[in-house]
Amino acid sequence: MRALLVVNPAATTTSARTRDVLIHALASDLKLEVVTTEHRGHARDVARQAAEGGETELVVALGGDGTVNEVVNGLLHRGPDPDALPRLGVVPGGSTNVFARALGLPNDAVEATGALLDALRDHSERTVGLGHAAGTPGTADEGVPARWFTFCAGFGFDAGVVGRVEQQRELGKRSTHALYVRQLMRQFLTEQRRRQSTITLERPGHAPVENLLLSIICNTAPWTYLGNRPIYASPRASFDTALDVLGLSTLSAAGMARYATQLLTSSPDRGPSGKHAVSLHDLTDFTLHSQAPAPFQMDGDHLGLRSSVTFTGVRRALRVIV
Structure with a gap:
């Protein structure tokens, strides 16, 4: 089988020696x-x-979720075509590796390489759904390039946290769970000091959902990990369905404490709930509008400020070796 291995040398949990061993294997x-x-x-x-060349049968991403996201966007540059495109393989090398872990792959790069080779020998694969986001036609964001995401996107508060973390990493800080917690608290304090703009969710055939301050779009569950603790923002989200949305309409101290506790104790059977929480399942098409430009992230990559984003959940978009 002809394969391409895309290696991120800055991956946080693999050394040059480990990468050489994996390449040899x-x-x-x-x-x-x-x-x-x-x-x-x-x-x-x-x-x-590799996708356009027509000769490569498998593209393996060795790195974190950002590397996987870039590879997926390259493979799907002309749209999803699972039967024609190369299959995707993942060897996790980042600090969190949400996509790989959601697929059930080991979080250790060496073990994951062994699992990948075993799956190839057994012809074991699955076709997964993906999320797609684009600037909304007729708005200032219309010309923003469209992009695919594998496990989540965020519009509002959580994307602001991601942006703060990226700023710290550019200053040389390591991407740790403690760093995320610190930046979450700083983002919360910032939001409390200024007037909060709200987000409206619109979808065909339904009344708008208004006054959201946080919106997390999930393509799978768990959405992320705190150490080895999985976080289920939308427990029913799945690679086999379209997209799920968790929205919150309060960022008060009491409300944030309540929903943070619910997230930390979430499970495959129970996610955040309450009068200020909105949970929507299996959405194929919807748009989020913000009163003022709000932070936007996809797969943990901060993409700046947006006023309106249109989302599409695409089932059976890409074949993955598992």
Whole structure:
């Protein structure tokens, strides 16, 4: 099998020696080409070339969720076509690896490589759904490039936290769970000091959902991890359905404490609930509008401020080796 391995050398949990071992293991079973990324967007570009070339059967992403997201966007540059596109393989190398763990893959890179090779020998794969986001036609965001996401997007508060974390990482801080908690508290204090703009969710055939201050769009559950603790913002979200949305209409201290506790104690059977919580399941098409430009993130990558984003849940978008 002809395969492309896309390696992020800055992946936080793999060393150069570990990557060499993994490359050797994969090359023993595959006709392997290896590309080491050199800049942001490089993984997307090489995955796109592999998809358009027509000879590559498998593209493996070795890195964190950001690397996986870039590879997926490269593969789906011309849209989903599971039967024609190369399959995706994932070897987790980031600090969280939400997509890989949601697929049931080991969080250790060496173990995940072994699991990938076993799955290839057993011809084991699944076709997963993905999320797609684009600027809403007729708005200031109309020309913003569309993009795919694998496990989540956020519009509002949680995206602001992601943006703060990225700023700290650019200053040399490590991406740790403690860093996320600190930036969450700072974002909360910032929101309390200023007038909060609200978000409206619109979908065909339904009344608008108004006055949201936080909106998390989930393509799978769990949505993220705190250490080894899975967080289920939308417990029914699945790679086999369209998109789920968790919205909150309060960011008061009491409300945040209540919903944070619910998230920390969430499970596959129980997510956040209450009079200020909105949970919507299996949405194919919807749009989020913000009164003022709000932070936006996809798969943990902060994409700046947006006023309106249109989402599509696409079932059976890409084949993944598992």
